[in-house]
Amino acid sequence: MYTLKEKTVVTLRVNGEDRQALIRPGDILLDTLRDGLGLTGAKPGCLNGDCGACTVLVDGTPIKSCLMLTAEAVGHEITTVEGLSDTPIQRAFIELFAFQCGYCTSGFLMVCHALAGQMQTPPDAVIDEWLESNICRCTSYEEIGKAVRAVLNGEIK
Numbered sequence: 001m002y003t004l005k006e007k008t009v010v011t012l013r014v015n016g017e018d019r020q021a022l023i024r025p026g027d028i029l030l031d032t033l034r035d036g037l038g039l040t041g042a043k044p045g046c047l048n049g050d051c052g053a054c055t056v057l058v059d060g061t062p063i064k065s066c067l068m069l070t071a072e073a074v075g076h077e078i079t080t081v082e083g084l085s086d087t088p089i090q091r092a093f094i095e096l097f098a099f100q101c102g103y104c105t106s107g108f109l110m111v112c113h114a115l116a117g118q119m120q121t122p123p124d125a126v127i128d129e130w131l132e133s134n135i136c137r138c139t140s141y142e143e144i145g146k147a148v149r150a151v152l153n154g155e156i157k
């Protein structure tokens with residue numbers, strides 16, 4: 001349990017490294033990652049939990065970082081899209097053209113990476129349900145679904 005004064009330095013575990021950030025009690029994780037730590041892969045979109053552009057993993061679970069206080073993330077393992085370089089899901093998105101403008105892509109990558117890590121052969125309905133957590137405004141969801149299925153069935157490693 002952390003009691004924060006007006007501004008406090010906290011240590012966050014991000015992409016396998018300890019990073020220090022100066023935060024206020026009300027700072028959200030999205031802003032700390034982007035403005036405090038220079039990790040701009042998580043994107044601000046709706047800022048109310050609907051679009052998923054800000055998704056990161058906290059202890060392996062997709063979390064909308066616009067809804068999490070930075071203070072709540074202390075002591076947890078945070079993964080951002082910067083930590084997913086050279087992963088099967090990143091290769092799958094590229095090979096199967098699962099993006100257009102790319103603004104939503106980091107959020108979808110986080111969700112799909114977590115899904116592939118947690119389940120081996122989820123039914124289509126479960127995949128669709130996971131993808132419903134995020135919104136893409138310019139590509140179809142078909143390519144995104146194909147990308148995560150390609151990782152799940154071992155076509156792309």
Ligand code: FES
Pocket residue numbers: 043044045046047048049050051052053054055064065066067
């Ligand atoms: S910016 Fe966080 S869900 Fe949209």
Ligand code: FES
Pocket residue numbers: 099100101102103104105135136137138139
């Ligand atoms: S690729 Fe443009 S919003 Fe999804």
